[in-house]
Amino acid sequence: MVQSFSCTSCLIAQTILVLNYYYSNQLFFVPSLAFIIPTPHRRTHTTPTTPTPPAPTTTSTASTTNSNTATSYNQRITFTPSTKLWSSTSSSSDLGLNTNVDNVDDIELDADTKLNEIDDEVGDVVATAATVGRENNDNIEKYQQFTNLPRHDVSEDINNVLSKTEAAIKKLYDNSIEVQNTSSNTVDNEYTNVEDDISDDDDDDFIADGEKVYANSYVDLGKVDTVGFDYDYTLVTYTDELLELIYDMTLNRLVKDYEYPLEMLDAGMKFDPFFSIRGLAVDRETAWICHLSYTHKVAVAYEGRKKVSRERLMTEYRGKRSLKPEERKKRLKPLNDLFSMAECCLIADVVQFFHDHEIPFCPKNAVVDILDAIGRTHISGDFHRLVAEEPKKYFEPRPYLKEVLLNLKDSGKRLIFVSNSPFWYVDAGMRYVIGDDWRDMWDATIVSAGKPRFYTENERPFRQIDQVTGRAQFTQVTQLDPKEVYAEGCLKQLTKCLQWNSVSLEVESDDDLQTQVTGGSSLASPNVLYIGDSLFADLVDAKRGFGWTTAAVTPEVRYEIDLQAQSQFTNAQTVIELLLHTLKEVQVLLGNGLRSDHDIAMIDRMERMVSLWREEQNQLLGNPFGSVFRAKYTPSLFAHSLRRYCDLYMCNISALRHYSPQHRFYPDDTRLLSHEIQKAGPECWDFEEIIDTN
Numbered sequence: 067m068v069q070s071f072s073c074t075s076c077l078i079a080q081t082i083l084v085l086n087y088y089y090s091n092q093l094f095f096v097p098s099l100a101f102i103i104p105t106p107h108r109r110t111h112t113t114p115t116t117p118t119p120p121a122p123t124t125t126s127t128a129s130t131t132n133s134n135t136a137t138s139y140n141q142r143i144t145f146t147p148s149t150k151l152w153s154s155t156s157s158s159s160d161l162g163l164n165t166n167v168d169n170v171d172d173i174e175l176d177a178d179t180k181l182n183e184i185d186d187e188v189g190d191v192v193a194t195a196a197t198v199g200r201e202n203n204d205n206i207e208k209y210q211q212f213t214n215l216p217r218h219d220v221s222e223d224i225n226n227v228l229s230k231t232e233a234a235i236k237k238l239y240d241n242s243i244e245v246q247n248t249s250s251n252t253v254d255n256e257y258t259n260v261e262d263d264i265s266d267d268d269d270d271d272f273i274a275d276g277e278k279v280y281a282n283s284y285v286d287l288g289k290v291d292t293v294g295f296d297y298d299y300t301l302v303t304y305t306d307e308l309l310e311l312i313y314d315m316t317l318n319r320l321v322k323d324y325e326y327p328l329e330m331l332d333a334g335m336k337f338d339p340f341f342s343i344r345g346l347a348v349d350r351e352t353a354w355i356c357h358l359s360y361t362h363k364v365a366v367a368y369e370g371r372k373k374v375s376r377e378r379l380m381t382e383y384r385g386k387r388s389l390k391p392e393e394r395k396k397r398l399k400p401l402n403d404l405f406s407m408a409e410c411c412l413i414a415d416v417v418q419f420f421h422d423h424e425i426p427f428c429p430k431n432a433v434v435d436i437l438d439a440i441g442r443t444h445i446s447g448d449f450h451r452l453v454a455e456e457p458k459k460y461f462e463p464r465p466y467l468k469e470v471l472l473n474l475k476d477s478g479k480r481l482i483f484v485s486n487s488p489f490w491y492v493d494a495g496m497r498y499v500i501g502d503d504w505r506d507m508w509d510a511t512i513v514s515a516g517k518p519r520f521y522t523e524n525e526r527p528f529r530q531i532d533q534v535t536g537r538a539q540f541t542q543v544t545q546l547d548p549k550e551v552y553a554e555g556c557l558k559q560l561t562k563c564l565q566w567n568s569v570s571l572e573v574e575s576d577d578d579l580q581t582q583v584t585g586g587s588s589l590a591s592p593n594v595l596y597i598g599d600s601l602f603a604d605l606v607d608a609k610r611g612f613g614w615t616t617a618a619v620t621p622e623v624r625y626e627i628d629l630q631a632q633s634q635f636t637n638a639q640t641v642i643e644l645l646l647h648t649l650k651e652v653q654v655l656l657g658n659g660l661r662s663d664h665d666i667a668m669i670d671r672m673e674r675m676v677s678l679w680r681e682e683q684n685q686l687l688g689n690p691f692g693s694v695f696r697a698k699y700t701p702s703l704f705a706h707s708l709r710r711y712c713d714l715y716m717c718n719i720s721a722l723r724h725y726s727p728q729h730r731f732y733p734d735d736t737r738l739l740s741h742e743i744q745k746a747g748p749e750c751w752d753f754e755e756i757i758d759t760n
Contacts, residue, residue: 212678215648216671219664224655231648235641273724275631276624279716281731282709285615288728289593293474296517296598297485299404300619300719302495303462304453306339309408311449311460312440313337316412319439326416326435327425335415341371342410343694344622345704347398348437352382353417353429355410356398357691357698360706363388365697368690370418399437402704403600404621409440447488454494464499466720471500471507477727480509482560484520484596486603489513489551490536510546510564514538514553517600521557521607528555528563557612597719601707609711617714622694624717629686638683645676 215232218224295301317335320326347356354367354374364387367374379387389397401410413436420427443449453460475481485492492513496504505511512520513531520526528543531551538553546552546563555563592615598604599619608614629635649672656665680699684692692698695705708715714731716722 212675212682215675216668218668221655224652227648227651227655231644234644238637238640273721275627276717277721277724279617279714279721279725279731280623281714281733283713283733285595285713285731286728287595287725287730290479290595290615292480292482292594294482294484294594294596295719296596296600296604297483297487297492297495299599299621300597300604301467301483302464302499303621303718304404304460305462306337308449308453308460309339309405310337311452312405312443313408313412315449316408316436316439316443319443320416320435323442324435324439327419327423329423330416330419333419335412335419337408338411338415339407340689341414342401342407343689343691344402344404344407345694345702346401346406346410346691348401348410348413348433350397350399350433351430353413353433355401355414358398358703359697360701360703361388362394362703363697365700365702366691368414370414370421372418372421373690399433400602402602405444409437412436412440447491450488450491454491457494457498461495461498464720466723468500470719470722473723474727475507479727481507483508483511483513484515484517485513486515486517487513488536489531489533489553493533505549505551509548510560511548511551512553512555512560513551516554517603518607520555521611523556524558526554526556526559528552528559601704601711606707606711615714616712617716618708618712619717619719620694620708620715621717623715626687626693626695632686635683635686638679638686642676642679642683645672645679648672649676 213232213236215228215235217228298304313336317330321328321331342355343357345357347358348354349356349367352369354369356364357366359365364379364383367379383389388394401407413433416432416436417429419425420432471481483492512528528546529538529552530541530543531538531553533551543552543555543563546560592613594612595615595617596605596608597617597619601618605616605618609616630639649669652669652672661669684698687693694702695708696702701709
């Protein structure tokens with residue numbers, strides 16, 4: 067009994083010493099960095115209890131245990147930083163403290179069981195405090211790593227520049243506590259549903275950035291006489307339940323039809339919306355999931371859920387991180403549409419399962435099997451039937467869709483429905499989002515189109531669909547009736563069957579924005595606008611082969627715009643720009659002569675700091691690959707294709723409700739070369755003004 071009490075007293079004394087230290091050094095947290103700001107020690111004389119210290123951010127035991135290992139296939143990867151890291155306040159509960167035992171006088175020591183409980187609880191407190199101490203040391207090191215700039219061993223001018231930049235960075239982040247977002251610092255990654263939070267009484271004079279239509283080139287809607295729409299993820303959007311369904315059905319098919327291990331069904335493998343993004347590619351030889359830059363270099367790659375090292379990338383791709391064009395087409399399979407996010411996740415999870423269970427496998431065959439299983443899942447129509455039976459579960463509401471379509475129709479434009487999905491499936495979805503009269507607004511309805519074959523083949527005939535049975539009829543189709551539904555076909559046959567004459571657009575001025583379109587049918591000219599979500603299935607051939615005006619639905623735009631408006635993202639961007647500006651200024655001071663070893667080492671350290679901050683900024687995007695539009699720090703192949711093949715892009719076609727059917731869109735900046743772009747960057751900033759700002 068005495069021994070137990072003595073042990074308890076010792077632990078309590080140690081705990082009080084540890085907590086007094088943390089109390090006297092209050093911790094404030096800002097974007098991914100812990101800034102230790104000493105604050106006056108506030109002594110409380112009114113109560114005898116030990117004051118409760120603000121607790122630093124801690125990591126749960128589960129996450130700490132797995133921090134240095136590859137994330138398992140059955141773990142959900144969430145890269146969004148903890149909200150505690152972005153908060154200037156915290157509580158004793160974060161340390162796991164039970165304040166009921168802080169006051170020793172209140173503890174009854176009349177039973178061995180009670181003493182054992184105290185021993186256990188205080189022991190936990192001391193262990194937790196020790197863990198916090200280690201984490202605080204890590205935070206201090208990280209703070210120094212992110213803010214302490216190197217110094218030159220000779221040039222005082224260079225050191226003055228470095229000192230000013232360092233002080234500016236530290237001041238910016240000390241002040242960042244005062245400008246923390248008043249709202250939650252996390253962004254919902256479920257960006258496919260972009261209409262739920264739009265108020266019905268939106269100000270018509272103001273269009274939020276996420277609701278705008280963005281232009282890559284000049285587009286005059288007044289000259290557009292025909293508007294075509296894709297169906298999946300364009301006219302209708304889906305909840306995450308659809309991708310989960312595709313993932314689960316394909317996994318079951320792999321096990322049952324391809325004889326993959328039965329244990330996979332019990333391993334907790336589930337679709338993870340926080341892992342994959344659009345615009346990735348799978349290497350058929352290695353089963354790596356790759357994010358490509360606009361120069362086709364592999365910026366980031368994952369083998370299963372483990373990031374591929376730079377050394378392995380350089381070895382696999384012959385030191386260039388890229389492949390020759392003919393080899394690239396053979397090895398890399400694009401994953402460009404939103405359906406492919408389930409495909410990407412499943413490939414990674416299967417590979418991770420094999421690695422975790424030390425099962426030898428051939429990556430090439432695994433990719434072939436998974437891609438084939440995904441294709442069979444789509445072709446079978448199994449998931450289509452489940453979705454059609456429960457539209458409320460799988461389709462998102464589209465309150466503005468009918469308004470957009472009617473506005474275009476009432477302005478005299480012809481509407482064409484072109485989808486790769488079967489009629490009975492699109493009928494179920496369109497009835498849910500628009501109503502039973504959805505067929506009335508279309509001049510031509512084409513299903514099972516088989517894009518991109520719809521654009522590339524010349525003699526593929528149309529087949530009329532029985533709207534009751536859904537079966538295709540073997541009758542010759544020479545003219546399309548707006549009241550009927552047709553399958554297959556091709557663009558050349560569509561031009562013949564619709565018999566629409568060309569429209570000559572007169573040049574109204576010498577301005578180069580005006581264009582004259584002559585010759586050919588109206589379906590092979592810029593006065594046709596086609597809107598879809600898949601760049602290569604919907605838009606590329608329409609643009610390249612027929613000169614159509616194209617518009618892409620990219621829900622990622624709204625998500626990333628919302629994220630980039632947050633203070634932690636803009637602060638990181640500010641620091642990056644300051645560092646890059648400093649690198650330029652330092653090199654001017656170094657002159658045009660040969661660099662010393664110390665010069666190069668200093669520049670290397672500065673560049674590493676830029677990379678650290680960019681990586682820190684990248685983590686905010688909530689997935690391991692970063693931005694859909696950036697591969698590391700250069701434009702992604704997806705962004706390059708979006709700019710090259712799409713005249714317009716928007717987060718959702720409901721954004722069109724903000725614009726007149728005769729609206730003219732102007733690109734913000736069509737310049738591409740550095741000397742053409744005059745940006746007011748940090749070189750215009752007054753460092754002293756930043757440092758002196760309160």
